[in-house]
Amino acid sequence: MNYMKEYEKKLKTPEKAVKIVQDGDWVDYCAGAAFPELLDAALAARKGELHDVNVRGNLEVKPVKVAEQDPENISFTYNTWHCSGYGRHYIDRGGAFFSPMLFRNCGSYYTRGLANVDVVMITAAPMDKNGNFSFGLNNCATQEIIDKAAHVILEVNPNMPVIYGLACDHIHISKVDCIVESNVPVGVVPSSTATDIDKKIAAYIFPYLQNGMTLQLGIGGTPNALGDLIARSELKDLGMHAEFMSDGYLSLYQAGKITNQKKELQRGKGVFSTCAGSRELYDYMDHNMDIMSAPMSYVNDPYIIGQFKNFVSINGCIAVDLYGQVCSESAGTRQISGTGGQLDFVTGTYLSEHGQAFLAMSSAFFDTKGHIHSRILPRFTAGDIITTPRTQAPCIVTEYGVAALTGKTTWQRAEALISIAHPAFRETLIDAAEKQKIWRRSNHR
Structure with a gap:
């Protein structure tokens, strides 16, 4: 099959692609660094034309135009599964809302019909020769959202790294309604600088760590301070199994501390579900067979x-x-x-x-x-x-x-x-x- 012909047939401008969205729809934006920036801007431009459209995001790494440009909820109401600084700002302003959840259950809210979605918009890596698009930095609950949605729009961006996955790591062109091409920088999250207090906290945790452990680090100054301690220590053969991959893990990989050779599951593979960090981190992960994404329901x-x-x-x-x-x-x-x-x-x-x-x-x-x-x-x-x-x-x-x-x-x-x-x-x-x-x-x- 000639996948490029199908690609060209589905290729549209952002403005034409978002015409799929109708009054009363629920629109999901993919989480974190997979945020569809061009599609979001095109949808926001329909303010005043559309009515009662709910947009749902997660771990925002860039400004969300439907929330920025419609704080009075004339056309759009923004909702988030997990606030970043952007989401917090929109909620503080009174025009956006939070959706409580446990990450392990997030995908099941869609499969069980507890969360509605009509249109899903995803940033993905360019199509390969077999007609597949890698989800890249965001596995999370992407597959469950796609399965529930009536329409799928891809924002294809060469800046999105290709990352291999345990499952649910790509979509085939036959499952896509519209394609929009983009070359905007993928959203980055600056690494938090460890304070003196972070370093003291890390020093109290460090004695509990052992060779061969499998590690999950959260976000912030303390994990970064701990990563620095581990990188300079004699610890070895660590494993990674994390919902969120950040630059703290990059320093451990670069120091040779993470080998994933002692893990009981997925030996030799560092496993994560979603990622946001530096461009250096994204470049390290691109086509890296030592790292594997997996659905949040697994991780x-x-x-x-x-x-x-x-x-x-x-x-x-x-x-x-x-x-x-x-x-x-x-x-x-x-x-x-x-x-x-x-x-x-x-x-x-x-x-x-x-x-x-x-x-x-x-x-x-x-x-x-x-x-x-x-x-x-x-x-x-x-x-x-x-x-x-x-x-x-x-x-x-x-x-x-x-x-x-x-x-x-x-x-x-x-x-x-x-x-x-x-x-x-x-x-x-x-x-x-x-x-x-x-x-x-x-x-x-």
Whole structure:
């Protein structure tokens, strides 16, 4: 079959391609670096023409034009599965909304008919000789969304790396309705600079790490600081099994620390589901047979994670209360991020024979007026969203140490958490613990 003739037949301008979208449709944009920039701009240009169109995104790495240009929701309402800074800004403004989810279940929301989608727009790598387009940096729940959608539009971009996958890593031209060609830079995410506090937190986690472990690193300064420590250490034969691949892993590959040779599953392959980072990272991943994408339903499945004998998961959080409840996605009722895969990996790591999960944060923070606030709270009362329940709380880490909470009583948790709180708040937290009847009289002040 002559796939190029079919390609040319389906090739359209962005403006003509988005004519598929009708009033009342749900439109999905592919997550992260697979964001369809030209299609988004063309759809936004239909403001005033369309009515009640819902657009759904995820981990935004570039400005979303339908949200930027229609803050009053005249034609479009923007919704996100997981906020980046862009999504947070749109929600703060009042014109966009958050969709709670667990990443491992995200695809099933589509297959079970719980999430509607009429049109899906995806950035993909150029077509190969067999008529296939690689999903590149975003496997995630892309296949489930395509299977549910009535129409598929590809934004084909040579800047998207080709990445081999365990499953659901490409689409054939026969399944595509429209093709738009693009050459815009794929969205990058600058690497977070590790602070002195990040480095102290990383130093507390480092002694728990072992040769041959399989590693999942979250996003932010602490994972980057830990990556630097590992790169300069004697650790070896590490594996990667991560929902999100970032530049923290690149430094470990370049230092020869990640070999994936000791993994119980997918030996020799570093596995991820979605990726956002530097152009250097994307170039490293392009046609790299050592790295493999996989659906989020696989990567984040606790049963899969539990099959690794020595799995280490390190993620960030925003606040913890004295009972061990963990908030990782909101400040009060203000949406900051999303549940993502934190609970997936906390659950799966516990099933791992020698698994260890760490949730890291600074002990305190300063507000815009320069006032200091503790991240360890007596209890949550301001509408903060609980991401990890106290029943599954693992090790909490601040720049003052590690508090292991699993299996601990309420008074043991309070004592452990207060010991890693900022010193300026410890007496106040003890007083609160006493009032809440979770402080033993024999506990030390």
